[in-house]
Amino acid sequence: MADSDLGGLGSWANSDLSQTVRMDAGVGADDGLPSEIRFVSNVAKLVRRRLAQPNIGQDPILPAVFLFQPSPPESGFAPHRVPMLDNGQTSVNGRIWFVGAGPGSGWYCDYNVNGDDELFKLVSETFKLSATPAIIFDPRLPVPEARFFPKGLCDPDSYQLVSISTEDVGFERVVAVIQSVYLSSLVTPDAQLSDGKIWHEHTKGWPSSRAEGIIQIYLKAGLAGAFPTCTIRHEQSMPEGRLDLEIEQSDPLDRGKITRHAILELKVLRSLNETGSPVTAKAMLDWVESGVRQAAAYRDSKSAKWSALLCFDMRKMESQQKCFDHVQQLAKDLSVFLRCWYLYATSKLYRDVVTSVT
Amino acid sequence: MTSVAALSRDHFASLRRQIRLLVLLKAAEDAGLSPIQILRLHAFAYLSNVLAPVWKLPALDGKVLKRRGGPFYPALQHDLDRLVGMGLVTIRGLDHVRDQENRWRLEGWYGLNHAFSNPIISHLATYADERKLVSFVLELAYAISALSDEDLDNAVGEDATYSDPMVSFGNIVDFDEWRRTNYSANVARKFENLIPNGAHATPGEMLHLYVRHLHRRLHGGQ
Numbered sequence: 001m002a003d004s005d006l007g008g009l010g011s012w013a014n015s016d017l018s019q020t021v022r023m024d025a026g027v028g029a030d031d032g033l034p035s036e037i038r039f040v041s042n043v044a045k046l047v048r049r050r051l052a053q054p055n056i057g058q059d060p061i062l063p064a065v066f067l068f069q070p071s072p073p074e075s076g077f078a079p080h081r082v083p084m085l086d087n088g089q090t091s092v093n094g095r096i097w098f099v100g101a102g103p104g105s106g107w108y109c110d111y112n113v114n115g116d117d118e119l120f121k122l123v124s125e126t127f128k129l130s131a132t133p134a135i136i137f138d139p140r141l142p143v144p145e146a147r148f149f150p151k152g153l154c155d156p157d158s159y160q161l162v163s164i165s166t167e168d169v170g171f172e173r174v175v176a177v178i179q180s181v182y183l184s185s186l187v188t189p190d191a192q193l194s195d196g197k198i199w200h201e202h203t204k205g206w207p208s209s210r211a212e213g214i215i216q217i218y219l220k221a222g223l224a225g226a227f228p229t230c231t232i233r234h235e236q237s238m239p240e241g242r243l244d245l246e247i248e249q250s251d252p253l254d255r256g257k258i259t260r261h262a263i264l265e266l267k268v269l270r271s272l273n274e275t276g277s278p279v280t281a282k283a284m285l286d287w288v289e290s291g292v293r294q295a296a297a298y299r300d301s302k303s304a305k306w307s308a309l310l311c312f313d314m315r316k317m318e319s320q321q322k323c324f325d326h327v328q329q330l331a332k333d334l335s336v337f338l339r340c341w342y343l344y345a346t347s348k349l350y351r352d353v354v355t356s357v358t
Numbered sequence: 359m360t361s362v363a364a365l366s367r368d369h370f371a372s373l374r375r376q377i378r379l380l381v382l383l384k385a386a387e388d389a390g391l392s393p394i395q396i397l398r399l400h401a402f403a404y405l406s407n408v409l410a411p412v413w414k415l416p417a418l419d420g421k422v423l424k425r426r427g428g429p430f431y432p433a434l435q436h437d438l439d440r441l442v443g444m445g446l447v448t449i450r451g452l453d454h455v456r457d458q459e460n461r462w463r464l465e466g467w468y469g470l471n472h473a474f475s476n477p478i479i480s481h482l483a484t485y486a487d488e489r490k491l492v493s494f495v496l497e498l499a500y501a502i503s504a505l506s507d508e509d510l511d512n513a514v515g516e517d518a519t520y521s522d523p524m525v526s527f528g529n530i531v532d533f534d535e536w537r538r539t540n541y542s543a544n545v546a547r548k549f550e551n552l553i554p555n556g557a558h559a560t561p562g563e564m565l566h567l568y569v570r571h572l573h574r575r576l577h578g579g580q
Contacts, residue, residue: 009548010541012518012571015580017545020571021552027570031497031562070390081390083506084573100388102500104566107390236558248557256554302555 022256026231026248027086027103030224035101036133037225039068040148040162042086042103043135044228047146047164049088052252061139062094063116065123065153068133070100075126077109088252093139096123120153130154135162167227169247169261171308171337174223178310178341181222186215186312188347198314198343200274205345207314209274212266215312216244219266223247230261236302243298260304265295269323269340271315284315285326292327296334308337318342318353375437377482378418381495382406383447383470384479389499393450393467397428399438401514402502404429406495408519408533411543412564413494420534424527427458428514438468446475497562501569509576516575518542542568 009015030038043066050056072079079098082090086103099106113119124130131152138145146162149155185191189202196218198211208214216234223232223245230249235242245264251257267287270279291309299307309331311323324331324338331338344350382402386394394402407417422429441447453465470479482488505513514520518541519533533540546568550559559567574580 007544008539008541009545010518010522010539012541012545012575015545015571015575017548017567017571018552019579020567020574021549021554024567024570025553025557025559026563028497028501028562028564028566029560031560032493070388071392081507083509084504086504098390100390100500100503102389102497102503104500104502104504105390233557233560236556238556246557258554258557260555 022254025255025258026250027255029231029233033221033224036068036150037221038101039066039099039133040135041224041228042101043099043137044146044162044164045103046086046088047092047137048166048229049086049252050090050092051144051164053088059091059139060094063119063140064092064095064097064137065111065119066092066097066099066106066135066137067123067127067129068100069098069129072098072107072109073127073129075109077126079107079109081105081107092137096127120156123153137164162228164229166252167230167249167261169227169230169249169305171262171306173226174247174262174264174308175339177222177226178219178339180226181218182341185218185222186341186343188344188350190347198268199345201276202345204272204276205314205316206272206274206276207268207270211268211312211314212244215268216266219245219264219310238298238301240297240301241294243294243302246298246302246304260302261306263295263298263302263304263307265291265298265307265309267291267309267311269311269313269315271317284323288323289327289330292331292334292336292338295336299336306335306337308339311338311340313340313342314345372433372437372440374418375434376441377488378403378406378491379434379438379441380446380470380475380479381482381488381492382499383468384475385492385496385499387470388496389503391499391503393448393469395467396435396463396465397430398507398510399468400430400434401428401510402499403431403434404514404520405502405517405542406498408517408540408542409498409546409565409568410494411534411540412546412561412568413490413497414561415491415494417534421530421532421536422520424520424525424529424531425457425459426527428511429520429531430463435464442468444474445471446478447471494561497565501562501565504566504569505573509573512576513569513572516572518545545571 083105085106095108097106097108131154134149134153136147146164147159148162149159151158189199196214198208198214200206200208220232220234230247233246244266247261249259269284295307295309321340323340386392407419410417442449448469448471449466451467454462455465457463525531546564549564549567553559
């Protein structure tokens with residue numbers, strides 16, 4: 001190879017890249033997540049950042065409507081494009097916004113209507129976007145609130161509250177999110193998407209060799225949806241090893257200041273591998289113990305508030321939380337939370353359990 | 359005499375460019391940049407080539423003629439015109455203008471004609487390689503959407519590879535043809551290990567940080 005500057009930066013060699021990182025770290029870190037989750041997360045982060053600005057008191061006390069529609073449709077309004085929308089420098093209130101899943105920019109139209117009913121009509125009749133997923137940020141309430149309407153404003157009763165504040169990401173809240181992901185996407189092969197199967201041959205009880213990675217993807221999306229103002233990072237390398245998931249949150253005014261809430265170490269427990277050959281019980285005991293130690297080491301290395309070992313049990317027999325019996329004291333000493341979910345190889349097995357009368 | 363193999367090769371290359379154009383236009387639309395002005399589309403195409411290694415993808419075209427007005431790919435433009443002719447792409451505001459080198463060129467704003475392009479774009483999503491390309495180009499579109507129209511017009515002139523002072527105007531900027539030096543991808547990858555508290559940037563984050571730094575440089579920063 002003739003090039004002598006393969007790793008060079010050319011005319012950017014003396015650039016202060018770290019200043020850009022301090023200003024904008026985390027932007028785009030949600031790549032790969034479903035677009036609707038990114039839309040919610042990026043609007044939540046934007047509103048949180050706007051609320052933290054010193055001049056927020058000058059913003060009109062009117063709702064902001066964010067429509068998941070990257071470009072404004074033809075209408076009698078003259079839309080304005082705002083690049084770098086995520087920097088929180090632009091007032092969002094009293095405007096209808098047209099944004100995509102990414103954080104980079106948006107379009108807005110100022111509105112002037114009498115009351116919420118006219119505002120809804122403006123979206124549905126003038127812009128004809130009544131079925132477009134929308135978020136309404138309402139600063140008129142004593143505690144400003146954001147509501148996500150996944151089916152659009154045509155179904156105003158179907159909404160979810162979206163957190164726009166600094167999150168309290170405790171273990172039990174995370175467990176509740178994972179329980180929800182477990183029931184909707186993991187518990188049986190039928191719950192899993194066709195591209196996200198965690199069983200190689202579920203009728204034989206053979207887990208996929210990619211099971212950990214696939215579970216990680218499901219959990220990352222679930223956590224990003226539940227904690228929209230946080231950033232969920234996965235597969236972070238460090239001298240102690242490679243952590244699975246971490247939940248962090250940047251300061252709304254200074255993205256360089258980051259709070260690391262949690263480190264989640266994921267383990268799949270197997271009694272058979274992908275080819276059907278057995279995995280010893282001893283190997284699984286060691287696997288769980290190594291998970292506890294990893295969770296503690298990664299938490300300390302990252303200065304995170306807490307860490308947990310989360311096991312997904314794909315063995316033949318359900319053991320509930322007994323898989324942790326041999327590490328309870330170790331986990332207590334190292335302050336690592338423990339939780340296990342059982343993954344059923346068939347829907348019938350799951351049905352038998354949930355319909356059994358004890 | 360042109361051989362059948364060469365014809366086939368040219369046909370395949372043209373097909374690849376047409377697919378790339380549809381992916382670029384779809385991404386521009388999803389990022390709120392549609393319709394997209396002709397030179398901005400070529401600039402977007404250039405960035406999708408030079409930053410492809412960040413996504414572990416090869417460049418569709420690893421070289422480009424360095425022009426004062428920014429990159430322009432004649433073959434890509436030819437294929438874009440074909441897509442307009444086939445009804446897959448729409449053009450509005452069609453005009454002729456003189457460029458910075460005092461040559462006449464076409465002006466216009468391009469977008470997708472959904473009735474005809476949607477089935478093709480949907481079909482692309484059935485191929486893993488194309489899904490990877492689509493996710494990369496979309497993330498790049500999100501990243502460049504953070505630039506104002508004026509910044510978009512000037513962005514490539516400040517790009518780490520295109521602005522290489524060793525390559526003068528009228529010469530070839532080569533980052534993946536005969537040479538393997540790609541300053542832009544190197545800068546983007548350098549961001550990976552600069553995240554506070556030892557985190558590692560995702561490929562998407564690297565693209566955004568690259569464009570954010572480009573923005574800083576356009577406004578006098580280093």
